[in-house]
Amino acid sequence: MNEKQIDTNSAKAWMLASRPKTLTGAAVPVMIGLAFAARDLGLDDFGWMPALLCVLFAFIMQIDANFINDYFDFVRGNDDETRLGPRRACAQGWITPKAMRRAIILTTVIACCIGLPLVIYxxxxxxxxxxxxxxFCFLYTTLLSYLGLGDVLVLVFFGIIPVCVTYYLQTDRFTFEVFIASLACGFVIDTLLLVNNYRDIDNDARAGKKTLIVRVGAEAGRTAYLCSGIMALVFGVAFLLEGHICAFLLPFLYLIPHYAAYRKMVRINKGKALNMVLGDTARNMFIYGLLLSVGVLLNW
Incomplete structure (x- = not known):
C-alpha cells in the first residue's frame, strides 16, 4: 500500500489508523481463556455467544485504544518528523483530528454495546x-504511559482481566491455573510494548515519557524483553504441577522465535529497522497463544 496516495479520512486511512497487526494482542488473551473453558466444560456446555462477544469486545477496544493513542500523541506533538515507529494517521494528515475524535466516541460506544450483553452471563x-x-484505555495514553506504568497495565488488561474474565463468563468461577495462564499471557504481550518503547527510547526521553525502558536504559531494556518471554514459560510450571504436560511443554517452542527476535533486536540496536522486530514480536505472541491453547485442549 502506497502511504503517499492515501486520501484524507478514506477507508485506507482508517484501516492504517486501526493498526490491524496490534489485534494479535487482543486475540491471544481471549483465545487462552476460551481454551481453558473449552477444556473444563467440553464443547456441549461451551457458550459460543459469550465467546463471540468477548472476541468482538477485545478487538473493538484495541482499535479504540489505537485511535486514542493516535489522537492524543498528535495533540501532544509526540508524532513529529523524528518518530521512528510506523506513521500515525493524524500526524500524517490521513485522518483529521475532528474525524478521529468522532471515531473515538463511536468505537467506545460500540465496545460498550457489545460488552453490555455479557451481563447476562x-x-x-x-x-x-x-x-x-x-x-484505563484513555488513562494509558494521556497519563499512565508517561509515568512508566504501561507494562503494569499490559499485565492487567492484556493478561489477568481478559483471560480470567473470559474463563469466568463461561464457567462462573476462577482457578489458580487460569490465573497463572493470565500472568504468562501478560508477560508475553508485554514484549510488544517493550520493543516499541526500546525503539522510541530517545524520543520518549525528550518528551518526558518515563517508560520502563527510559528508566532502566537500552541494555537493560533488551534484557527485559528477553526475560519477559522467558517468564511466561516459568509460569508454565504451574501447568506441569497440575498434571497438564502439553500445556507446559508446547509453549517452549515459542522460545525459538522469541530468542531470534531478541538477537535481531540486539543486532539492529537503533532506528526504524527495529519495526521488523515489532512485527516479529506480534507474530510470536500469536504463536505462544496458539501453542498454549493447543496444549490446554490436548489436556494431557
Whole structure:
C-alpha cells in the first residue's frame, strides 16, 4: 500500500489508523481463556455467544485504544518528523483530528454495546469490568504511559482481566491455573510494548515519557524483553504441577522465535529497522497463544 496516495479520512486511512497487526494482542488473551473453558466444560456446555462477544469486545477496544493513542500523541506533538515507529494517521494528515475524535466516541460506544450483553452471563459486575477497560484505555495514553506504568497495565488488561474474565463468563468461577495462564499471557504481550518503547527510547526521553525502558536504559531494556518471554514459560510450571504436560511443554517452542527476535533486536540496536522486530514480536505472541491453547485442549 502506497502511504503517499492515501486520501484524507478514506477507508485506507482508517484501516492504517486501526493498526490491524496490534489485534494479535487482543486475540491471544481471549483465545487462552476460551481454551481453558473449552477444556473444563467440553464443547456441549461451551457458550459460543459469550465467546463471540468477548472476541468482538477485545478487538473493538484495541482499535479504540489505537485511535486514542493516535489522537492524543498528535495533540501532544509526540508524532513529529523524528518518530521512528510506523506513521500515525493524524500526524500524517490521513485522518483529521475532528474525524478521529468522532471515531473515538463511536468505537467506545460500540465496545460498550457489545460488552453490555455479557451481563447476562457474568452478572452486573461485568459493567464495572467494562468501565475499567474504557477508563484505563484513555488513562494509558494521556497519563499512565508517561509515568512508566504501561507494562503494569499490559499485565492487567492484556493478561489477568481478559483471560480470567473470559474463563469466568463461561464457567462462573476462577482457578489458580487460569490465573497463572493470565500472568504468562501478560508477560508475553508485554514484549510488544517493550520493543516499541526500546525503539522510541530517545524520543520518549525528550518528551518526558518515563517508560520502563527510559528508566532502566537500552541494555537493560533488551534484557527485559528477553526475560519477559522467558517468564511466561516459568509460569508454565504451574501447568506441569497440575498434571497438564502439553500445556507446559508446547509453549517452549515459542522460545525459538522469541530468542531470534531478541538477537535481531540486539543486532539492529537503533532506528526504524527495529519495526521488523515489532512485527516479529506480534507474530510470536500469536504463536505462544496458539501453542498454549493447543496444549490446554490436548489436556494431557
Amino acid at each position: 457474568g452478572g452486573l459486575e461485568m459493567i464495572l469490568v467494562g468501565a475499567f477497560c474504557v477508563v
